[in-house]
Amino acid sequence: MGRYPCCKLDIDLKKGPWTSEEDEKLVEYIQENGHRNWQLVPKRAGLNRCGKSCRLRWTNYLRPDIKRGGFSEEEEEMIINLHSILGNKWSRIAAHLPGRTDNEIKNLWNTHLKKKLLKSGIDPVTHEPITDPNLLLSLSNLMNPFESVLKLQAELTEMAKIHIIQNIIQVLNTPSPPLIPSLQENYPNIQQCYNNILAPLDHFFTNEPSPISNNLSDNMVVNSSILENNMINNSEYSSLPSLVPVTPENSVPFDQQIIDMINPSYDDFDALEKILDDEANINPPF
């Protein structure tokens, strides 16, 4: 039954890098006899290697139709496109690139293309734009470990703040029974809401002196125009988690928190942070 014993039973077989003499022997033998049975190849070629090792050396390095040298831009693009369709099916990808081996493509992917995509903000697994904060953090570490972490933290903070303001707008636009009757009466449309509530809030997110308070944290450096653009134009804004109504267990009414937030007597940023914390507990943005 079965075939010849497997070569792995032979413990004296050589491993590791091939010498030029071994290469010569293997090439010479295959050119004369072919390689119908890889287990016989090393024995008949006079090599102290297993058939599997010979096969790999031939298919990945010695084959005459192998294209040596670096990959062109076109080849790299093709690999990326094929990978987005086929995934880690290296042999199937290699079939579309004459002269390239699956091993070569796999190595190129792991050493170059993965990083290239990450730097472009593309997830190398899904080929979609990166949205996972953890992945973004990894990417940041890859590019500029210290500076980028601070930048990313600022961006995440900005997103959280935008989320809060989105919720404020949503509350103000909620039809009857209104969640915040007093505010809705005072600001019946979105423009008025912005003029009277959000515009003053801009000062919370800039490093300019605020007419409301002079005691704002220097860390709040989010540009108000970015904030506005995000609120009005950014499609991601609409994908933020939906508002969870404040429950009676929250001791401070939500409208009172907003009023407190824009009140000139408000002398610290703690309340806004409290709202941010509450929001995070109720409905974490990520």
Added chain:
DNA sequence: AATTTCGACAACCGCAGGCTA
């Protein structure tokens, strides 16, 4: 100049499915 770290790539390992004596 010596040593360490990093990147690229060749080679190996182990598994799954196919094949054959």
Added chain:
DNA sequence: TTAGCCTGCGGTTGTCGAAAT
């Protein structure tokens, strides 16, 4: 029919040269 080898494949490791310290 079936035991067990063969082949292909994807993941992982090892080696070596270049760059950095």
